[in-house]
Amino acid sequence: MRLFAALVPPEPVLISLANAVAPLRDLPYRWTAPEHWHVTLAFFGEVDDATRLELERRLARAAARHAPVTLALTGGGGFGSAKNARVLWTGVRGDFQPLRDLARSVTAAARRAGIELTENRYKPHLTLARLRTPTDVRPAVEALTEYASPTWTATEVELVRSHLAQGAGGRARYETIASWPLAGKV
Incomplete structure (x- = not known):
């Protein structure tokens, strides 16, 4: 199964973002559905059942060592660049170093569970749209320059399964299969 770990903003933040993005929906992008919006901590790819069980055990331990993080969504950007992007995103601000530390722990948990991950610098963001060709x-x-969501406190890590091409319009469908509280001391 195809898995990733994420923080999911609460409904008031999602509504705020949906309102900010609504005037842009006429742009010819493949917009992600608001119910799929999340801040990815690590993408694991295809994981077999035995490895998933070990991953869950290790993610529970990782989450227990980290305190909740206070975050907000802000602005916008594009990966590779705004002039030639494959992804349109909104950024994340707030407890940035604790968020990076959490992402690093999640990645380490995956490696200890036997999942090979590519080494990428962590860039916290929420994907708004994907583009078939650089745009x-x-x-x-x-x-989105002036956009800033309400602040929220992320209190749990979710392990999400991505069912490719099983959602509306042939897009992915996401299913949270486990979650763990961020239980460390503040």
Whole structure:
């Protein structure tokens, strides 16, 4: 099964973001559905059942060592660049170093469970849209420049299964299969 670990913003944050993005929905992007919005901590790819059980055990331990993190969504950008992007995103601000530390612990838990991950610098974000070909997303980025969501406190890590091509319009469908509280001391 295809898995990733994520923090999911609460409904008021999702509603705020949906309102900010609504005027942009006419742009010809493959928009992600608000019910799929999340901040990825690590993407694990295909994981067999035995490895998943070990991953769950290790993720529970990792989450227990970290305190909740206070975050907000802000602005916009594009991966590779706003002028030539494959992904339109909104950024994350707040307890940035604790968030990076949490992502590092989640990645270490996956490696200890036997999952091979590529070494990438962690860039916290929430994906708003994917683009089939590199596209100039500067109009959307400019429209999101002043956006800032309400602040929220992420209190749990979710392990999410991605069912490719099983959602609306042939897109992925996400299913949370486990979650653990961020239980460390603040």
